[in-house]
Amino acid sequence: MQIYNRAQIAEKVRLDHAALEAVEAGFAALGRGEVEMPPILSMNIAENNGEVDVKTAHIHGWPRFAIKISPGFFDNPALGLPSLNGLMLLFSAKTGLVDAVLFDEGYLTDIRTALAGAVAAKYLAREAATTVAVIGAGLQAELQVAALRLVRDIQAVHVHARDPLKAQQYAAQMQARHGLPVTVHASAAAACAAADIVVTTTPAREPVLHWHDLPRGVHVTAMGSDNPHKQELEPAILAGADVLVVDRLSQSRALGELHHAPDLAREVLELGALVVSGRSARSRDDQITVCDLTGTGVQDTAIANYAARLLEGA
Amino acid sequence: MQIYNRAQIAEKVRLDHAALEAVEAGFAALGRGEVEMPPILSMNIAENNGEVDVKTAHIHGWPRFAIKISPGFFDNPALGLPSLNGLMLLFSAKTGLVDAVLFDEGYLTDIRTALAGAVAAKYLAREAATTVAVIGAGLQAELQVAALRLVRDIQAVHVHARDPLKAQQYAAQMQARHGLPVTVHASAAAACAAADIVVTTTPAREPVLHWHDLPRGVHVTAMGSDNPHKQELEPAILAGADVLVVDRLSQSRALGELHHAPDLAREVLELGALVVSGRSARSRDDQITVCDLTGTGVQDTAIANYAARLLEGA
Numbered sequence: 001m002q003i004y005n006r007a008q009i010a011e012k013v014r015l016d017h018a019a020l021e022a023v024e025a026g027f028a029a030l031g032r033g034e035v036e037m038p039p040i041l042s043m044n045i046a047e048n049n050g051e052v053d054v055k056t057a058h059i060h061g062w063p064r065f066a067i068k069i070s071p072g073f074f075d076n077p078a079l080g081l082p083s084l085n086g087l088m089l090l091f092s093a094k095t096g097l098v099d100a101v102l103f104d105e106g107y108l109t110d111i112r113t114a115l116a117g118a119v120a121a122k123y124l125a126r127e128a129a130t131t132v133a134v135i136g137a138g139l140q141a142e143l144q145v146a147a148l149r150l151v152r153d154i155q156a157v158h159v160h161a162r163d164p165l166k167a168q169q170y171a172a173q174m175q176a177r178h179g180l181p182v183t184v185h186a187s188a189a190a191a192c193a194a195a196d197i198v199v200t201t202t203p204a205r206e207p208v209l210h211w212h213d214l215p216r217g218v219h220v221t222a223m224g225s226d227n228p229h230k231q232e233l234e235p236a237i238l239a240g241a242d243v244l245v246v247d248r249l250s251q252s253r254a255l256g257e258l259h260h261a262p263d264l265a266r267e268v269l270e271l272g273a274l275v276v277s278g279r280s281a282r283s284r285d286d287q288i289t290v291c292d293l294t295g296t297g298v299q300d301t302a303i304a305n306y307a308a309r310l311l312e313g314a
Numbered sequence: 315m316q317i318y319n320r321a322q323i324a325e326k327v328r329l330d331h332a333a334l335e336a337v338e339a340g341f342a343a344l345g346r347g348e349v350e351m352p353p354i355l356s357m358n359i360a361e362n363n364g365e366v367d368v369k370t371a372h373i374h375g376w377p378r379f380a381i382k383i384s385p386g387f388f389d390n391p392a393l394g395l396p397s398l399n400g401l402m403l404l405f406s407a408k409t410g411l412v413d414a415v416l417f418d419e420g421y422l423t424d425i426r427t428a429l430a431g432a433v434a435a436k437y438l439a440r441e442a443a444t445t446v447a448v449i450g451a452g453l454q455a456e457l458q459v460a461a462l463r464l465v466r467d468i469q470a471v472h473v474h475a476r477d478p479l480k481a482q483q484y485a486a487q488m489q490a491r492h493g494l495p496v497t498v499h500a501s502a503a504a505a506c507a508a509a510d511i512v513v514t515t516t517p518a519r520e521p522v523l524h525w526h527d528l529p530r531g532v533h534v535t536a537m538g539s540d541n542p543h544k545q546e547l548e549p550a551i552l553a554g555a556d557v558l559v560v561d562r563l564s565q566s567r568a569l570g571e572l573h574h575a576p577d578l579a580r581e582v583l584e585l586g587a588l589v590v591s592g593r594s595a596r597s598r599d600d601q602i603t604v605c606d607l608t609g610t611g612v613q614d615t616a617i618a619n620y621a622a623r624l625l626e627g628a
Contacts, residue, residue, distance in 0.1 A: 041355035071410025096385025
């Protein structure tokens, strides 16, 4: 059994085309019905403003499956610790023995979450998309844009965040680290006005994006909502979109944007089905497409297998 | 973060009164409603005759919670490997950081499972119980009897197992290791005829114990069933018992004996409530009492905390 720490993992696993391919392969397997993926195990530790999620999936035929444990303790910053943490364990799918422990402290989750946004944009955003609007200014605000560059020629970023200071810091960081010009906006509507792709990456409990904010032809990825209390999109967006996609129907209904639109009567596709089709789900450039991501165990099993292969030098 | 292996853990954690107290404290907390315990995460890996369960619980006020991962791969013996395996991770309930990894390979599960049987007998079996009948001849057939000795003065064992050779081996082992006389029987009914306590510890998918097998005054602990396909008790036993107890109602209904008696209309107590009451649930010596154990996350958090305290020399 091998044990790897965050530094070892981060040295090997980057936001690159190989990692994108790994996550996309996970979604493809999901789309082909080749994945065993039980509901997320979730526990609150209310007295300490904490929660822990456990996700897993097995892709039939793959030699190893991952179990990921993600604690989120939101009073940690006051203690000088990050809120999010965690590890992934890789088990032999033949014997159930632990093969590797990836003490990634949430790094692989950050990567596979950003790459899911890239997969969504690959099959949904206009080919010629160059401008991204980001709502939120946290770590995923950076990583989602970095991942989008793997699938579209991103040239400019617009950002809106509740905290204007954080939006300014984000702008400076994106310029410095990624050489991308970022414009800070006072509202989501202003940030989205000229966007080809919008990414919402907030812990919002009320919609941060409204139907009238969206220009024609835009693709929206909502990646913030991952529990029943969180919501980023006004339900009118789900109803109005020309194409509506989620990573996993059961999860979006329980924890994602669909949870807030129980009466929605329309076609909803799964991202895996799009990947399997191999084609864009967009038939015209002026369509509005939406993808809700809640985060799936198959992404974890895909990225953990990929990381282990790199770490083992295979 | 500390990492401990099975040998280190097994040297410290034994079937003794201190360990019993730890598991009983877990049930007491459950009985007082002080436990957060989400449903078990369970995944099948059908192509390799495998499954993996993840259990967890947090006891309010306790400094650490455990997450236990239990793979069961039933083709392993042909590869010279044990079927059951696994590990427990202990997390700080304040920060969510991993505190310790217990690579116990299922050892702590064996111990806390046996001790749950002892807790059940403590509150349900007759004080004067001396004779145990065991149905099944696996590891728990040994450990359950060893654990019962912590709460009752066990003098004799009767065993019935599907495989008579295994029953003979079990008898020899119990004599050698525990100095207990064991009689092998050709039927469950014969094994139970003179028993004060009956323990079923099989992977049976059809009842191995019937109402007419049970003498008056007996206490029955059924610990085999932990998935919807498994069943050890004829539903008439659940209906006929004077006192019926389960470790957790939701689990017994989903995975345990109650799953096979959906129309049962009677009082069913939880073991934690008995522990909190501090008294036997038996009001007369001739009553028949039954306890169904499915295995709970709170036992894992209790035994893992206890193990870590011993290992840390606290």
